[in-house]
Amino acid sequence: MIWYFQNYQKTFDFPFPKMREDIIIIGQGLAGSILALQSIERGKRVFIIDEGKINTSSKIAAGLVNPITGRRFVKSWKFDELSAYARNFYRDMEARFGEHFIFDLPLIRVVEDRRFVDDIEAKTMDEHYGKFIQRTEVPKQSYIADSPLTYKVNHAFRVDISNLIEACRKYFEKIGCFLESNFKFDRLNVQEGHIEYENRKASTIVFCEGAAGRNNPFFDYLPFQPTKGELFELKQDHLLHFAYKHDLALIPKDSDILWCGALNFWEFTDDKPSNEGEMILLQKLKKFYRPTPFIHRHLAAIRPTVKDRRPLIGQHPSLKRLYIFNGLGTKGTLLAPYFGNQLLDLIENNEPLLKEVDIGRFADLQNAK
Numbered sequence: 126m127i128w129y130f131q132n133y134q135k136t137f138d139f140p141f142p143k144m145r146e147d148i149i150i151i152g153q154g155l156a157g158s159i160l161a162l163q164s165i166e167r168g169k170r171v172f173i174i175d176e177g178k179i180n181t182s183s184k185i186a187a188g189l190v191n192p193i194t195g196r197r198f199v200k201s202w203k204f205d206e207l208s209a210y211a212r213n214f215y216r217d218m219e220a221r222f223g224e225h226f227i228f229d230l231p232l233i234r235v236v237e238d239r240r241f242v243d244d245i246e247a248k249t250m251d252e253h254y255g256k257f258i259q260r261t262e263v264p265k266q267s268y269i270a271d272s273p274l275t276y277k278v279n280h281a282f283r284v285d286i287s288n289l290i291e292a293c294r295k296y297f298e299k300i301g302c303f304l305e306s307n308f309k310f311d312r313l314n315v316q317e318g319h320i321e322y323e324n325r326k327a328s329t330i331v332f333c334e335g336a337a338g339r340n341n342p343f344f345d346y347l348p349f350q351p352t353k354g355e356l357f358e359l360k361q362d363h364l365l366h367f368a369y370k371h372d373l374a375l376i377p378k379d380s381d382i383l384w385c386g387a388l389n390f391w392e393f394t395d396d397k398p399s400n401e402g403e404m405i406l407l408q409k410l411k412k413f414y415r416p417t418p419f420i421h422r423h424l425a426a427i428r429p430t431v432k433d434r435r436p437l438i439g440q441h442p443s444l445k446r447l448y449i450f451n452g453l454g455t456k457g458t459l460l461a462p463y464f465g466n467q468l469l470d471l472i473e474n475n476e477p478l479l480k481e482v483d484i485g486r487f488a489d490l491q492n493a494k
């Protein structure tokens with residue numbers, strides 16, 4: 126009887142008993158956490174495996190969602206739809222976990238390059254852009270140098286990703302569907318109707334390994350173009366009530382910490398904070414931050430960026446039990462809730478993904494391999 130209650134969720138194959146799941150998820154960063162939560166919400170049995178790395182993209186990200194990006198102030202791809210979906214999702218997570226994860230945060234951007242000013246000014250009058258951008262004066266801050274040309278970006282927000290994934294991990298552990306372990310590809314047995322991994326059997330496996338996905342032997346034909354990010358966390362007594370973007374972004378975090386970053390390296394040999402990174406961060410900071418910076422932490426991680434800057438989502442072209450949810454790049458906070466849901470629609474109901482994110486767009490690369 127006791128045996129039955131301890132194992133009531135699990136079915137067994139004889140003579141070799143295996144625990145049966147609907148979906149095994151590899152990686153519990155933002156992508157894996159959100160996909161697991163959405164799967165559980167749909168009544169799926171999930172099992173998540175994560176190696177517990179400390180410096181992952183999700184753990185050090187600012188979690189900023191910025192509607193207007195780049196030097197030319199361009200509206201982020203599908204912003205209205207994605208941000209409405211993301212906001213609802215994160216609010217639901219707040220209700221589920223009883224914690225605060227999402228913070229409205231006006232963003233003030235400094236424009237140094239005067240070549241773009243006319244274009245930006247025109248956008249402040251435009252019917253699609255006007256509600257997002259307005260000329261503003263930065264409220265005087267003792268520790269930020271005055272800048273002559275600043276714009277306020279409305280409808281930005283920040284999600285505390287590291288706290289969110291920490292809350293998810295505790296929840297997954299509590300309901301017994303989490304294992305801290307390094308996933309080994311040579312132990313995966315792919316059959317036509319299911320997959321097996323160690324003592325588990327599942328209909329589907331979804332790889333959410335972030336930048337490590339470029340070493341995944343099933344999906345290594347995809348054009349990952351990872352970038353290394355480096356940042357400081359600064360101790361600062363009087364925090365801003367807005368995010369401030371000059372050469373670097375300053376984003377208020379916790380009670381006395383300013384997130385300050387991030388650098389973007391296309392070439393790198395490791396994922397550790399570097400002396401070069403420290404030097405460049407200090408140089409950039411000097412341009413607009415007045416006090417001697419009190420560096421609380423210097424952090425680095427690799428972003429799962431992609432050549433065409435769109436996510437890598439979908440079903441393996443020939444091994445139909447294998448899926449990928451990756452390539453969230455610099456915008457995981459905005460993209461993950463909406464596209465996690467789309468991926469589950471594909472897995473459950475065979476509903477097509479948006480073409481721009483579907484890995485089917487790289488079928489020729491797989492054929493060429």
Ligand SMILES: Cc1cc2nc3c(=O)[nH]c(=O)nc-3n(C[C@H](O)[C@H](O)[C@H](O)COP(=O)(O)OP(=O)(O)OC[C@H]3O[C@@H](n4cnc5c(N)ncnc54)[C@H](O)[C@@H]3O)c2cc1C
Pocket residue numbers: 151152153154155156157174175176177178181182183184185186187188189190306307308309333334335336337338353354355356386387425426427428429450451452453454455456457458459
């Ligand atoms: C400096 C920096 C700043 C950023 N700022 C922002 C921002 O402001 N806004 C925003 O939206 N995005 C930002 N991002 C990007 C954001 O972090 C990513 O889009 C997102 O977090 C990626 O999530 P992920 O789950 O795909 O990958 P990851 O966070 O890398 O998670 C992958 C997980 O898989 C695990 N894993 C990998 N291989 C294995 C294996 N073999 N076995 C077991 N586990 C494995 C890893 O341990 C990890 O936990 C930033 C990134 C960086 C680096």
